[in-house]
Structures are given as structure tokens and as C-alpha cells.
Amino acid sequence: MSAEVGAGSAQRRAIRVTVNGVVYERVVEPRLLLSDFLRHELGLTGTHVGCEHGVCGACTVLVNGEPARSCLMLAVQADGLAIETVESLAPDEERLHPLQQAFWDRHGLQCGFCTPGLLMLLKSFLAENPSPSEEEVREAISGNLCRCTGYQNIVAAALEAARLLREPVAG
Amino acid sequence: MKPPRFQYHVPESLDEALGLLAELGADAKPLAGGQSLVPLLNMRLARPGHLLDLNRVAELDYLTERDGGLALGAMTRQRAVERSALIRDRCPLLAQAIRYVGHLPIRTRGTIGGSVAHADPAAELPGVLAALDGRITLQSRSSTRVLDPADFFLGVLASAATPEELVTEIWLPAVPERTGQVWLEVARRHGDYALVGLGASVTLDGDGTISEARLALIGVGPVPVRARRAEERLRGEWPATSLFREAGRLVSAEIQPETDVHATSEYRRRVAAVLTERALAEATRQITRETVE
Ligand SMILES: Cc1cc2nc3c(=O)[nH]c(=O)nc-3n(C[C@H](O)[C@H](O)[C@H](O)COP(=O)(O)OP(=O)(O)OC[C@H]3O[C@@H](n4cnc5c(N)ncnc54)[C@H](O)[C@@H]3O)c2cc1C
Ligand code: FES
Ligand code: FES
Numbered sequence: 001m002s003a004e005v006g007a008g009s010a011q012r013r014a015i016r017v018t019v020n021g022v023v024y025e026r027v028v029e030p031r032l033l034l035s036d037f038l039r040h041e042l043g044l045t046g047t048h049v050g051c052e053h054g055v056c057g058a059c060t061v062l063v064n065g066e067p068a069r070s071c072l073m074l075a076v077q078a079d080g081l082a083i084e085t086v087e088s089l090a091p092d093e094e095r096l097h098p099l100q101q102a103f104w105d106r107h108g109l110q111c112g113f114c115t116p117g118l119l120m121l122l123k124s125f126l127a128e129n130p131s132p133s134e135e136e137v138r139e140a141i142s143g144n145l146c147r148c149t150g151y152q153n154i155v156a157a158a159l160e161a162a163r164l165l166r167e168p169v170a171g
Numbered sequence: 172m173k174p175p176r177f178q179y180h181v182p183e184s185l186d187e188a189l190g191l192l193a194e195l196g197a198d199a200k201p202l203a204g205g206q207s208l209v210p211l212l213n214m215r216l217a218r219p220g221h222l223l224d225l226n227r228v229a230e231l232d233y234l235t236e237r238d239g240g241l242a243l244g245a246m247t248r249q250r251a252v253e254r255s256a257l258i259r260d261r262c263p264l265l266a267q268a269i270r271y272v273g274h275l276p277i278r279t280r281g282t283i284g285g286s287v288a289h290a291d292p293a294a295e296l297p298g299v300l301a302a303l304d305g306r307i308t309l310q311s312r313s314s315t316r317v318l319d320p321a322d323f324f325l326g327v328l329a330s331a332a333t334p335e336e337l338v339t340e341i342w343l344p345a346v347p348e349r350t351g352q353v354w355l356e357v358a359r360r361h362g363d364y365a366l367v368g369l370g371a372s373v374t375l376d377g378d379g380t381i382s383e384a385r386l387a388l389i390g391v392g393p394v395p396v397r398a399r400r401a402e403e404r405l406r407g408e409w410p411a412t413s414l415f416r417e418a419g420r421l422v423s424a425e426i427q428p429e430t431d432v433h434a435t436s437e438y439r440r441r442v443a444a445v446l447t448e449r450a451l452a453e454a455t456r457q458i459t460r461e462t463v464e
Pocket of ligand 3: 108109110111112113114115145146147148149
């Protein structure tokens with residue numbers, strides 16, 4: 001549980017958050033957004049920030065396995081919770097996660113601004129729906145804006161990733 | 172963007188939360204899912220001195236059968252409602268409507284109580300409460316009240332809750348026998364706030380006539396609207412396409428939607444009529460399908 005540190009107008013709290021399996025302990029102001037905590041305090045700049053009012057989906061991360069807007073959560077609210085960001089996907093420097101591979105192969109990104117949010121959303125969506133229809137994919141990603149691709153290739157990449165995740169290639 | 176400074180409180184029980192609210196009064200805001208409040212903080216449209224985070228009040232997170240219906244704690248996530256087999260079985264109108272609330276990553280955090288307390292005129296949950304004559308429980312340190320939707324929703328983003336009260340529960344009646352329930356809406360994009368949304372519940376008598384019809388609309392006024400004249404017209408009649416068309420005409424005549432940047436008043440009336448006709452047809456189809464099976 002987060003504890004109050006110091007008094008006065010700049011109330012700060014000690015928090016303990018697990019991000020991509022690593023436990024971080026920090027003292028933060030309650031008004032610090034989770035998105036800014038990840039980017040500025042932890043240097044995990046893979047989580048992008050677009051609108052900062054919940055509309056674009058670029059900042060989507062997993063909170064205890066569920067996709068959520070990190071711009072609509074306070075860092076202090078993540079105390080004791082497990083956060084996953086896009087940095088957790090690739091197993092190492094050489095290899096990509098099947099979702100990333102599918103986005104690469106199917107041209108699911110152009111500028112890449114929306115990509116981290118889409119990847120994290122799709123990670124949890126495909127875990128719950130391993131064989132989605134095209135329509136279900138479109139509904140699932142309806143809250144993630146992309147200004148480049150026209151979505152066609154994102155949907156194709158999501159369906160391809162679903163296939164890859166269902167039938168992992170040996171080796 | 173950064174929210175303005177505030178003092179942060181994390182009560183771990185309802186008693187503690189209500190005690191803090193009684194002390195801090197109007198300078199405190201409850202923080203539920205944050206899906207409406209945090210955008211307001213980020214844009215500095217809200218500047219509360221104190222935030223009361225309800226996310227650790229576990230006793231407000233439940234979904235259970237009670238008094239011939241379903242009781243949902245205020246901190247129940249919208250996503251939990253969407254996943255619930257009990258809701259699908261006992262309250263199909265809510266099960267359908269919840270999928271229109273924002274997008275998947277909004278519903279994982281957004282709560283039942285937050286959506287009701289926020290009282291957005293285009294929000295689905297207030298529409299479901301109005302359609303089914305649900306009830307809203309408000310608690311303060313010293314009192315508990317149970318209100319009908321008509322007494323709770325007072326205007327655009329305005330409810331009967333005082334600064335010292337929390338919405339603690341909503342209650343919805345279970346779907347009766349021989350009843351079809353349908354939620355339909357039109358929005359620019361799936362998950363956007365509705366231009367017009369409609370909840371319909373139709374019950375047929377043993378002889379096949381309509382014994383009860385309920386129609387509630389969102390997005391067409393400052394609060395959810397019941398289409399009483401159309402409901403009246405439907406009762407006691409045999410279901411028929413011509414009857415449903417007439418009900419649609421009555422609905423579009425009795426609502427008073429405004430023109431805004433999203434749509435004209437005239438367009439909203441037209442959509443309301445079409446949705447009424449479709450929802451009534453689908454609701455009665457559901458009942459006949461059930462009896463045939
Ligand atoms: C991109 C986007 C799209 C959306 N689309 C839709 C949509 O189509 N339909 C829809 O219905 N909603 C939509 N929403 C809003 C969403 O449903 C919110 O979850 C909901 O309106 C507020 O619930 P919350 O739990 O997040 O509450 P919060 O944002 O935490 O709180 C909202 C307000 O209610 C007060 N409050 C919260 N809980 C209580 C309580 N228990 N007692 C008293 N006061 C309380 C808060 O102080 C605040 O004023 C959307 C949101 C976003 C960001
Ligand atoms: S930055 Fe969070 S939704 Fe746009
Ligand atoms: S790839 Fe540029 S916004 Fe999606």
C-alpha cells in the first residue's frame with residue numbers, strides 16, 4: 001500500500017510497481033500520470049502519448065493483464081499492480097514477438113506512433129479470443145486511432161498474429 | 172498534460188470513504204474508473220482539492236441476484252458486466268448495452284457507479300436504468316436513499332447526488348417470462364457516444380398480445396427519456412409491422428432532441444423512429460424464437 005511521504009502542498013507517496021517483471025520503488029506526486037511515470041521516471045518510452053484524454057489509445061498498456069489507458073491512470077494507482085508495456089514483447093534483441101512479426105510482415109505500421117498501443121491491446125485480446133473474426137478484430141481496435149495505415153493492414157496483421165500464436169512454429 | 176495539484180486519499184472501506192466525504196465536502200471528488208474524471212483533470216476542466224480514490228474499496232465490487240433482480244456494486248467494472256453469464260441470462264438489455272460503452276480498454280477500468288454518477292445524456296447505463304425502472308442507491312455517512320432514475324438524473328452531467336453522497340449500488344429487475352429485450356444505437360463509430368440509443372423491452376401475454384412495452388432513449392435530451400405515448404399505444408395490441416411503424420412515429424413526435432455539431436434534431440427524430448421499429452420487431456422475434464425452441 002502506498003504511504004504518504006512529507007506534508008504540505010506537494011504531498012508525495014512511496015509506491016511499488018512491477019513493470020515488465022521488474023519491481024520499481026519510487027516516491028511520486030499523486031498527480032503524476034502512469035504514462036508519464038513509465039516514460040519519464042522509468043525511461044520506458046515505448047509507451048506513446050497522443051491525446052492524453054483517453055481517445056487515441058497510443059498509451060495503452062496492460063494493468064494486471066487487462067488493457068487500459070495509461071494516460072487515465074495515476075501512477076499512485078498502480079501501487080502493488082503489475083504493468084506490461086511494449087518493451088516486454090520481444091524475447092531478445094534478435095527476435096520479435098509473433099505480434100510484432102505479423103505487423104512487420106503485413107505492413108501493419110507506417111510511422112509507428114499507434115503501434116505500441118495496438119500491440120498491447122491485441123496481446124490481451126488474442127489471449128482471450130484466439131480465433132477472432134475480422135469484425136471482432138475491428139471492434140476490439142475501435143478505440144485505437146491510426147492516422148497512417150487506414151487500418152486494413154493492422155487488421156490483416158492481427159489475424160496473421162492470431163494464426164501464429166495458435167500454431168507456434170517449432171524451433 | 173498534467174492534472175492540477177490535489178490531495179490524494181485511498182480509503183479501504185466504504186465507512187472510511189463516506190467519513191472522508193463528510194469531512195471534505197464539496198472540495199472532494201470520488202475517483203472511480205477515471206475514464207471521465209481523469210480527462211477532465213488532464214484538461215484542467217476539474218480542479219478538486221481532494222481526490223478520493225475508490226479503487227481499493229473492495230466491498231463495492233459485486234454483482235449478485237437480489238429481490239427478483241440484479242444488484243451491482245458501484246465499483247463493478249463495465250468489463251466484468253460484459254463478461255458475466257448471469258447478466259446475459261437475467262438482464263439481456265444490460266448485456267447488449269454495455270458493449271456500446273466506449274471501447275474495450277475503457278471498460279476494463281470504467282465502473283457502473285462512475286457511469287451512473289457522471290450522468291452523461293448519451294451514456295448507455297442511465298438509459299438501461301430508465302428503460303427497466305431500475306433503482307440507484309446513494310449513501311452518505313448519515314443516510315441511505317434509493318432513487319428512481321427519474322429522480323436521480325436531473326440534467327446534463329447533473330444528478331441528485333449531494334457532494335457527501337456516493338452512488339453505492341444500482342438494481343435492475345430480472346427479465347420477465349415471454350420478454351424480448353433489445354439495445355440499438357447509432358454512432359459515428361462503434362464505441363463513440365450515441366447520437367441516438369434505444370432500449371426496448373416487450374412482454375407478450377399468453378394469447379400473443381403485448382402486455383408490457385418499455386422504450387427508453389438516450390442522446391435525445393438532457394436525461395434518458397421514456398417514450399410513454401408509444402408504450403401506451405403498444406399495450407394490448409397484437410405485434411405487427413404496421414403497429415411498430417406507428418410506435419416509431421409516436422416516439423419521434425414525443426422526443427425533443429437538440430441540434431448540435433454531431434447531428435440535427437430532425438435527423439435524431441428520424442433515427443429514433445427507425446430504431447424503435449427495428450427494436451420492437453427484434454424483441455418480439457426473440458420471444459417467438461424462444462417458444463418455438
Ligand atoms: C474515449 C472514451 C469513450 C467513451 N465512450 C463512452 C460511451 O460511448 N458511453 C458511455 O456511457 N461512456 C463512455 N465513456 C465514459 C466511460 O464509460 C466512463 O467509464 C464513465 O462515464 C465514468 O465511469 P468511471 O468509473 O470511469 O468514473 P470516473 O471517471 O472516475 O468518475 C466520473 C464522475 O463520477 C463521479 N463518481 C464516480 N464514482 C462515483 C460514485 N460511486 N459515487 C458518486 N460519484 C462518483 C466522479 O467524481 C466523477 O465526477 C467513454 C470514455 C472515453 C475515455
Ligand atoms: S494518450 Fe492515452 S488515449 Fe491518447
Ligand atoms: S502507423 Fe502512423 S499512426 Fe498508425
